Amino acid sequence: MKLVQITDTHISHLGGSPSENARLFVQFIDELAPDIVVHTGDVTILDPDEDRDRVAAKEILAGISAPMRVLPGNHDVGEPGDDPFGDRPVTSERIAAFRAHFGIDRFVEIVDGWAVVGLNSELFDSGLPEEEEQWAWIETLPELVGPRPVALFTHKPIWAHTPEHQNTHLTVGPDSLPRLEAVLAELDVRAFGSGHLHRYAVTERDGAVVVSAPSTAFVHRSAVSADVIGPGLTQLGVVEYELDERVLPLFRAPLGIVEPEFLEVEQARIALDAMGVVLPA
DSSP states (O other): OEEEEEOOOOBOTTOSHHHHHHHHHHHHHHHHOOSEEEEOSOOBSSOTTOHHHHHHHHHHHTTOOSOEEEOOOHHHHOBOSSSOGGGOBOOHHHHHHHHHHHOOSOEEEEETTEEEEEOOGGGTTOOOHHHHHHHHHHTTHHHHHTTSEEEEEOSSOSSOSSGGGOSTTTSSOTTTHHHHHHHHTTSEEEEEEEOSSSSBEEEEETTEEEEEOOOSSOBOTTTSOHHHHOOOBOSOOEEEEEESSSEEEEEEOOTTOOOOBGGGOHHHHHHHHHHTOOOOO
């Protein structure tokens, strides 16, 4: 079975290089001919309250022919914890706005004997009613998927590079982690895929492949230290997974993409200004 993970497209209704890159990647994904596509969030540029970005993103992503499921990132619905980016905490209203365009923010898809599972990482440690709804569903996963091998996807990684960096800005919230790990222990998870960190890396945990997928929009070469997020390839792309008896993740990218730094993207600077985020001098 072939699965493609795309993430952190950061599409703006104003266009620009993230949107143009997304169009190139949509065409490229069709050429890869996957059985299923999973978008692991940050679909839109930055502001979860800008509905025009969701409209633009949905129009571009509709070009993907394969079945696709979309998870939210912190820039789609806000994030939990103290001091969320841009003062945009995750809320029920923001979750509802995402679902109105992209559907339910968790899923199980059975494809060629594999269970492809998606979770909304922005709900963990949020205290929202939607968090408890997701927990009730998560705890049915052992029954839903049975003995099938599982490929599990989230926007933020489940685990931090080092334990001291397990926090809601970077990962699944630390208060939720033990409860989630208890459910995962009942599943045959062979692959974990996440986005958020804008870099490609492959590691291993308890026999499972752990993949950090690259963005298709822009890079953060100097934003976060490798001591915090771990080493990896800072380049735009998608991840193709060959799922059989083993899991083989492959970095893929088309020709013609533009790889700007975050603050070189005009649409990102416009969005930051609209959100009231003051850039350093």
